[in-house]
Amino acid sequence: MTNKPFHYQNLVHDEWVDYNGHMNDAAYAKAFSQAVDAFIDDIGLDEETRKSWGYTIFTLESHICYLQEAHRGQELRLDIQLLDEDAKRLHVFFTMKNTEGDLLATSEQMLMGINSEQGRPAPFPDPVAAAIRQLREAQQQLSIPKQAGRRIGIKR
């Protein structure tokens, strides 16, 4: 993990726009998934390391809130906040913002460390655990985002 705070930049690709003329709901999921890939790189799980250690990350669960439409060619900035973790799991929260800093969407996710030879959950390798601790310490002042921990439902 570098000393710079992690963030990930992308833009709304042509093929991400659907018949409604805006970024398709599944394309938001794609952008958040790519941000997870960049994040696990950042905590020491790049392609080479995943192969040599036989260790990877699976997504167990994800929750997206769609707050504003995004349009073709628009720049996107994704940031991560670590909400919780244990020896094998990361509970993370991503924001997606436009260049003005408006919140377009959020994605809350549960990620699981996996021994890829056994296909079973396994504790984070030491350097990864150290990077996670470093992120937690850097973020301990952050408050819980209001979209975190949501249940979907019509309120009456």
Next chain:
Amino acid sequence: MTNKPFHYQNLVHDEWVDYNGHMNDAAYAKAFSQAVDAFIDDIGLDEETRKSWGYTIFTLESHICYLQEAHRGQELRLDIQLLDEDAKRLHVFFTMKNTEGDLLATSEQMLMGINSEQGRPAPFPDPVAAAIRQLREAQQQLSIPKQAGRRIGIKR
């Protein structure tokens, strides 16, 4: 809406498989999104009708539980359950199963009917509202799936 129960079939496309050798998390979102498109067709909102009525459906929120891995070429069957609705919103739940009927994933979603000229929420057109009532009546005996209404979090 036809009299046959709605379901949607797909398969794990080559480009849906990621470096972990299984269907990528964002591809599950894509499959569920395509099932929503097929579903709104089924309740009377196909492309022609959306254009002539100036009415469409947006996704407000979605929650995926990843329960089993899916692999290249595997057949997928997606079914919908209507959990709740009001004049403008549908609270829906999709299951994704393999050909043996094993549950691979679920997607809970909140969908909103939109007047596409104003870009604002608007009540379902009458024929769509009638199709939704018909679906509710057909499904009134179904129990609430255990993945519905989940909050993401590490339980301790």
